[in-house]
Each structure stands twice: as structure tokens, then as C-alpha cells.
Amino acid sequence: MGLSSSSECSFCLNPESLLDVVAGCSSYLDRFTWRHDSILNVIANNLPSEHIRTIYADLSSFSNLSTITGDDYRPDLLISTKDNCLYILELTVGYETNLRNDVNRKYFKYKDMIMEQKKNYHAVNSINLSISALGVFDKESSGFIDMLEHFNLDKAHYHESFHIHIQLFMVIRSEQTSEKHFNFTIRYINNTLPTRKNLLKWGLSSTSDCSFCSSPETLLHVIAGCKTYLDEGRFTWRHDSVLNFLASTLTAVKNSTLYVDIPGFMNPSVITGDRLRPDLLLVTENRCLYILELTVGYESNLQVNANRKRQKYRDLINEQKADYDKVKFVNLSLSTLGVFGRSCENFDGMLSSLKCDAKISNTDDVKCYCGKSFKGTRGLKMHQRSCRVIHGLNDELLTDLEQQSTENSTDSFNSSTVEENDAMAHDASN
Numbered sequence: 253m254g255l256s257s258s259s260e261c262s263f264c265l266n267p268e269s270l271l272d273v274v275a276g277c278s279s280y281l282d283r284f285t286w287r288h289d290s291i292l293n294v295i296a297n298n299l300p301s302e303h304i305r306t307i308y309a310d311l312s313s314f315s316n317l318s319t320i321t322g323d324d325y326r327p328d329l330l331i332s333t334k335d336n337c338l339y340i341l342e343l344t345v346g347y348e349t350n351l352r353n354d355v356n357r358k359y360f361k362y363k364d365m366i367m368e369q370k371k372n373y374h375a376v377n378s379i380n381l382s383i384s385a386l387g388v389f390d391k392e393s394s395g396f397i398d399m400l401e402h403f404n405l406d407k408a409h410y411h412e413s414f415h416i417h418i419q420l421f422m423v424i425r426s427e428q429t430s431e432k433h434f435n436f437t438i439r440y441i442n443n444t445l446p447t448r449k450n451l452l453k454w455g456l457s458s459t460s461d462c463s464f465c466s467s468p469e470t471l472l473h474v475i476a477g478c479k480t481y482l483d484e485g486r487f488t489w490r491h492d493s494v495l496n497f498l499a500s501t502l503t504a505v506k507n508s509t510l511y512v513d514i515p516g517f518m519n520p521s522v523i524t525g526d527r528l529r530p531d532l533l534l535v536t537e538n539r540c541l542y543i544l545e546l547t548v549g550y551e552s553n554l555q556v557n558a559n560r561k562r563q564k565y566r567d568l569i570n571e572q573k574a575d576y577d578k579v580k581f582v583n584l585s586l587s588t589l590g591v592f593g594r595s596c597e598n599f600d601g602m603l604s605s606l607k608c609d610a611k612i613s614n615t616d617d618v619k620c621y622c623g624k625s626f627k628g629t630r631g632l633k634m635h636q637r638s639c640r641v642i643h644g645l646n647d648e649l650l651t652d653l654e655q656q657s658t659e660n661s662t663d664s665f666n667s668s669t670v671e672e673n674d675a676m677a678h679d680a681s682n
Contacts, residue, residue: 274385275347287385288345292328295341299331303403306332325365331399336374339399340366344382348438351390354382386442437589443471475588476550491548494586495531498546505606507537528568534606540578542602543569547585554593558585562595 261268263279275284289311296309308315308330317326320338329341342362344354358380370376379399382390389396439445448469451457462469464480474481481487492514499512511520511533520533523541532544545565547557561583572579582602585593592599 271347271349275350284345288343291345291383292343295343296329300403303333304331305334308332320369321365325362327362327365332373338369338373338376339379340369340376341379341381341396341399344380345385346382348384348386348388348442351382351384351388355380355390355392358382388438388441440471440589445471447471447474472550472552476553487548490588491546494548495546498544498584499532501608502532502534502606504608505534505536508606509535511535523572524568528565530565530568535576536606538578539576540580541572541576542580542582543572544582544584544599544602548588549585551587551589551591554585554587554591555595558583558593558595561585 259267261272261277261279264272264277266272266277269276273280292309293311296307296311296314299307306315308317308320310317310326310328317330320330320332321327327340328343329339331339331341333339340362342358344358346354359378362378366376366378377395377399379395380390380392381396382393436445444450446456448457448462449460452460460468462473462478462480465478467473467478470477476487495512495514499510499514499517502508502510509518511518511522513520513529513531520529520531523533523535524530530543531546532542534542534544536542543565545561547561549557562581565581569579569581580598580602582599583595584599585595587593
């Protein structure tokens, strides 16, 4: 940008890149140690005493680790439980691109010690907690969530944050994720995408106003808050694309009736009427009604969206219990990056109960999002390579969205999408 005559760090004279500042500068080592120990202290001090016999931590206020491991190895945290289990936790705090390398390095470092401790305990669990400086978790850190749940901490104040961060990194480190998408997602998480607000901060724009609605263009505004994007049908298209995928999956459920609030399916109003119209209804042969409501929004609003939808459909759920043996509400609150809110836990249960994860034979009828039926998954997959509904907004859905935008953008039939994004727009303005 031409604002400095040198790229050298003021302390160590190496090139001052972001990596150098976050995890590389030798003059910052005491700062890096403080950052690491601050996180370790939070973890160690928030573990419940009722399940734990002794906590050993590489911190001044806890029992010495060498009591268990000797002086050759010194992991960050050892937790001895009352049921004779040992948790070995090693914490690494570094740069996003180094998370996987840090995991591998710590695994080989403590591999022998873990094997040795198995002689003394009923079970030994190794937790390789690799976190970036901004709180991004490597996918190996999912073992940390398992430990929290073992200690009945699934409702603790920090568990939701850990849960979201781990899901995020499992999404972006998927084998199907290209380097371009990986880099985009890292910048999304770090809020370094070129939104107007960031461009103004970096001196590259004279205003932070959105090009379409003149509100401040934050990341939240772009993802879920811009009223112009809502009126153009962008948020609706995103929501309905996910709903299309879910509906096509559930068409494989035998002896069931599916109602979906998108073109090509029977409408949920057949059962619920027009006052409240959830996104998807599924009636099974044993007279069980699944009511699924989908919300796609911003990561920080997952629980808010779930609570709003639960309140909205509470009366409808109670009304339907008079007509069905069982009524199950599936509150599917997703982020735009594919992170599931905690309210989505019963979604896995629904898929398992309906045997949607079972293998489909080549004689079973399966249906594409566009409505075409095929015998088995092979024909379906071949068709989906060129299916217009998969690769973009098909003509029928586009016409439907344009009609909604020009005639009645606040129509009650689309209240779930309008409410979702109006609430987020309100959040963005505060």
C-alpha cells in the first residue's frame, strides 16, 4: 500500500508477515506462552470436580505433571477421573495453515507415553487440541467435545462456541474443499473478506455503505442482512437450494408422504393451512409426522434462529398431535458455511429412524430435486451432473422468486425467510 519503507519486523528484523506476528517472531515468545497458558487456564478451571479425581496441569496452581509422566514428557493437561480413566490433553495455539502440522507433530511426540499409560488406567484418551490464534479448531479437536460431554458439560457456556468452531474447521478441511474455497473460508472466519467496512478500514474505500441498500456493509450484512438481497431472492434461493437437497433425500423414504414448500412437491398447507406453513412435512406409515423448519443464516445467530422458530411453531405442533400418533419437530438451523446449531441434534435421529443412511439398491425408485425419478442411485448421479436445479436456479424457481419480489415480497408464505433475514438485519444495525 506504500505506507512503509520496509517490511522488516521491528523486533527481530524478519519480514513481518501475518504468520510472523501470530506465531513466528522469536521476540514474541513470551507473548505466545501467555496466550497458550491463558487458554489452558480457562480449560483447567472449568472442569467439574464431581467426575474428576485429580487435575495435573503445566500451570503453577495445579499438581505437577511429572507425578504421572515423569520428566521425559510433559503434556499440558492430565485429568484422572474417578472411574480410572486418564485424559491426556496437549494444547497448541498457532496459525490457521499450521493446524494439521501441529497435530501430527504432537501425536508423534506423545505416542509412546500414551501407550505406557494404558498399563495403569482402565482407558487412556488422547486429546490433541490444535487451535488457531482466532479460535479455529482442527478437526482432531472433536475429541475435546467428547470429553466435555463425558463430564456432562454439553450445556456449559463455552461448549456452543467450541462446537461451532470444530464444525467450521471440519467443513473447510474436507477432502472435497479446494484451496480457493479453503482460503475463502479462512478469510470468512477471520472477517478479512473485502466487505465495504473492511475496505474503509484498510483505506481502500471512501465509504462503508453497501452498494445496494446504503447500510454498513459488514460480513453479517452481506451474508444475511441486506434487504435488497432479500428482495432479489438471493437468500430465498440459498434457503430453497438446501431444502431441495433435503427433500430429494427424503423422497427415498418408503411408504411415506412428503410435503415441501417449494415447486414440484405437495404443499405443507394441505395439512397445516396457510396461517403457518413449515418448510417440510413428512408423514410415515406408522402415523408419525415430522415437521421440519429450515433456517440458513449467520454463525452467531444459530441459537437465536432456532429459538424463534421453536416459539413460532409451538402451537402448530400441539395441534397436530390430535391427528397423529407422534409429532416430531426438527429445528434445522444452519449457517451459510454448513455449521449445524445445537438444535439440529434431532435431525440425525430423524435420518437414522427413517433409514435415510441405508444403502439404496439399483431397483429402488429415487427422485432428483427437479422431480425426475430414476432406478437406483447410479442413474440419479448421472442425471445430476447436468441437472439445472443442481447447478443453478431453474426457470420455474426463478419465475416464482421474481413473482414474489415484484408482487408481494412480504407474503406470509415466505415468512420464515423474511423473519430470518429481517432479524439478522436488525442485529447488523446494532
